[in-house]
Amino acid sequence: WYTAPVLWAVEQGITNGLTETTFGPTQVCNRAQVVTFLHRAKGSPVPNSSENPFTDVPAGSFYTNAVLWALENGVTTGASATTFNPAGQCLRAQVVTFLYRAMGSPDVSAATCPFTDVQANQWYTDAVLWGAENEVVKGMTETVFGVEGICNRAHMVTFLYRAMN
Numbered sequence: 095w096y097t098a099p100v101l102w103a104v105e106q107g108i109t110n111g112l113t114e115t116t117f118g119p120t121q122v123c124n125r126a127q128v129v130t131f132l133h134r135a136k137g138s139p140v141p142n143s144s145e146n147p148f149t150d151v152p153a154g155s156f157y158t159n160a161v162l163w164a165l166e167n168g169v170t171t172g173a174s175a176t177t178f179n180p181a182g183q184c185l186r187a188q189v190v191t192f193l194y195r196a197m198g199s200p201d202v203s204a205a206t207c208p209f210t211d212v213q214a215n216q217w218y219t220d221a222v223l224w225g226a227e228n229e230v231v232k233g234m235t236e237t238v239f240g241v242e243g244i245c246n247r248a249h250m251v252t253f254l255y256r257a258m259n
Contacts, residue, residue: 096252098255099255099256100117100119100251102251102259103251103255108135108251109251117248119246119247120248121246122245124180124181125179125181125182125188126155126156126178127157129157129161129163130160131250131251131254132164132192132193133159133160136163140159141159143166144162146158146162147176148161151180155180161180164196167195167196168199169192184244184245185242185245186240186241186243186245186249187217187218187241187242189245189253190218190222197224197257202227203227208236209226209237211242222241225253225257228256228257230256231253
């Protein structure tokens with residue numbers, strides 16, 4: 095189910111895998127990887143500012159520009175005012191929210207949510223509704239999205255593939 099998205103992501107330069115021959119589909123997708131994939135999918139725009147408020151985002155790392163771009167564009171505010179937590183595991187609710195914001199936070203027309211674990215007026219509600227409405231995301235079951243579930247690399251590139259295509 096994730097083969098076409100992974101091949102697309104490699105072809106588009108969004109990811110080059112963990113090694114030349116492995117992608118690591120079941121490995122947890124961390125925050126640095128998520129914003130890097132999003133940044134690359136958007137054409138790797140240069141951030142307007144090089145001022146980095148995050149003490150845990152070293153200058154010159156593979157994700158520095160992606161984090162600065164994500165901050166400038168409202169994709170994330172960081173884990174705190176001074177940390178990004180690049181190695182932190184991303185939950186499914188976080189990933190779909192980052193993706194939703196990277197896509198410009200489009201209007202959501204769905205009045206009801208198909209997932210019982212997505213409560214109204216949460217920070218991720220509109221993102222999950224948008225993702226479900228546009229077939230970007232699917233639930234862990236027909237009625238459970240899995241907001242607290244860990245997002246792996248296969249899920250991340252699949253969500254991104256569906257959003258971009």
